[in-house]
Amino acid sequence: MQKTNILKRFTKALWPIELHEMKLFMPMALIIFCLLFNFSALRAIKDSLVVPAVGAEVISFLKLWLVLPSAIIFTLTYVKLSNSYSMENIFYIIVTFF
Secondary structure, X not given: OHHHHHHHHHHHHHOOOOHHHHHHHHHHHHHHHHHHHHHHHHHHHHHXXXXXXXXXXXXXXXXXXXXXXXXXXXXXXXXXXXXXXXXXXXXXXXXXXX
């Protein structure tokens, strides 16, 4: 009896996710995995394409004059959409561009 109790506590400490929480945890873990995979793959592709073509000194220029304005424009667009549409419609609007 005590051996089972110790094993249960050890399992609970090692994997604290209940069985009924698994249907929410697994899709979220898959989404995070895909996000991290895409981030690292795109970063490697960017470095392998940009550096040989124009040099490493261009990366900071691209971040300042391309990435920053794009992020600001996307944020402002998202704010405008969130004032006009529901969250579900915003999701579908953004996903249609991809």
